[in-house]
Amino acid sequence: MLAMNYRGPKRVRIEEKPMPEILHPEDAIVRVLRSCICGSDLHLYNGNVPDTRVGTTFGHEFVGEIVEIGSEVTKVKVGDNVLVPFNISCGKCVFCKQELYGNCHESNPEATAVGAIYGYSHTAGGYHGGQAEYVRVPYANVGPTIIPPGMDLDDAVLLTDVVPTGYQAAEMGGIQKGDTVMVFGAGPIGIMAAKCSWLFGAGRVIIIDKEEYRLEFARNYAQCEAYNFEEIGDIAVFAKKTTDSLGADVCIDAVGAEAAGNAMQTITGRKLLLQAGSATALHWAINCVKKGGIVSIVGVYGPTDNLVPIGNVLNKGLTIRANQASVKRLLPRLIEHVQNGIINPKALITHRLPLEEVAEGYRMFSNKLDNCIKPVLIPPSAKI
């Protein structure tokens, strides 16, 4: 089968790889119909996440058809079309029982903080991902969710990460009616977080980025205010000035490790890899939020130490909430929203590429070529 193959920083190629096999009685094999490249794939692509091994297939956002199941799989059957949440969760451990599906304790041997993620660094379990024709899906009784009849595959694939993560970013903000929400990063997740903030009753939603085309997209899609941080001068002063000098009620970091905008952070975080990515967006979020406000983090950081203004967190009495999205918990509600036309996920997709052009896809997304917001890959074995 064809699959993406990571060869080192900024080098990926398409290659013949062995078909995935059932290795555990709760495994399923899925024939991929759509997969996406995600902003967090770029952290891997750039070589910024420890234990990203050569030979790995990336891709944690995919939908497909079940073609084979293990002996203990009962909840899905061969022929089902499923969307597969990006987290691999057992459904039995204490964290899964608490609906913390992103923190499962039985899927990722390499680390204890996070559960497993498809197609990620080995510190997320060492699983191949969905930028391939076929993929192994463990714990098939828990993760895979049957795509409701009539739902567009392009909508479904965005329900594996982008929509739930954006939604949870807003949810973790504890947004109350009338709150001012400031979102850092106008990538797909940031745009979705801005959009979902309205569902929680935000009174005002502001998004910050430096790419004009993304800001324009956010303005239209999420109906929010959008500002270019390269034009507004000091971001903390800006935040205070536009909020009666107090700060936003909720700040969302939807950027993570690869933030631009602060030379010191860029050098120590992105070039020297001495911290888990440049914490610029987090820094800004903490300094722009109101005292007693909430900072919600969904931007991914590597696991090493970070130079964050933690003193400010203490002094301002902040509550910081952060997690990988609990996709499964959120899916029923989000599927409803999509079916009722309240969220239109596929509108984020700007590029559709054959899987064979995966290297170009990464280059385009990573270098923001051709106004790329969200690229989707389509394997040759899936009819477009």
Add this chain to the structure above:
Amino acid sequence: MEDNRPLEDNMPFENNRGPADHSHIKGWGIDADPKNDPTYPMKKRTNGEHEGYTWERPTQQPVNMEILHSIERPNVTAVFGTAAPLRGLSGAIRRMAFKNSENVYSHWLPLIMADRVDMVEGIIDDFKHGKIPNIFAEKGYVAEWNYNKTGLLARVAIVAGITAAVVLLARSNSRD
């Protein structure tokens, strides 16, 4: 005259709240919940957490290859990935890294180093299998060429310029 001061200088200290009526936004307030205070997942606690590591574990996937596991847990998880088995020098470095917990730099920094070694091992491996890696294609330069010709040409020109300067410098030195 155009005002070129940064946006923030032009803004008074006040809340430009925008429209108070959000009826044009589909779904506004649909998930509003005054109890959506930051208590999730605490509100889902069942006290089962106090029982510790006692849940009925899923069937163990046969451990038939070397799997590194965090020393902050007693065992390998019930399932695990087999994407890229340990190999060579990079594997040895990773093994060392996993002697330390996730709490310390000496776990993470060696892993990043191992990744760089792994990359070189990957190239050697390609050659061993008679495959010359097509770096131009792997780096997706076709896309760069299609959508950012000037940027790509500028970069090529800079590299060529530096090369030329180095060559000239070397020549002038050799004449001395």
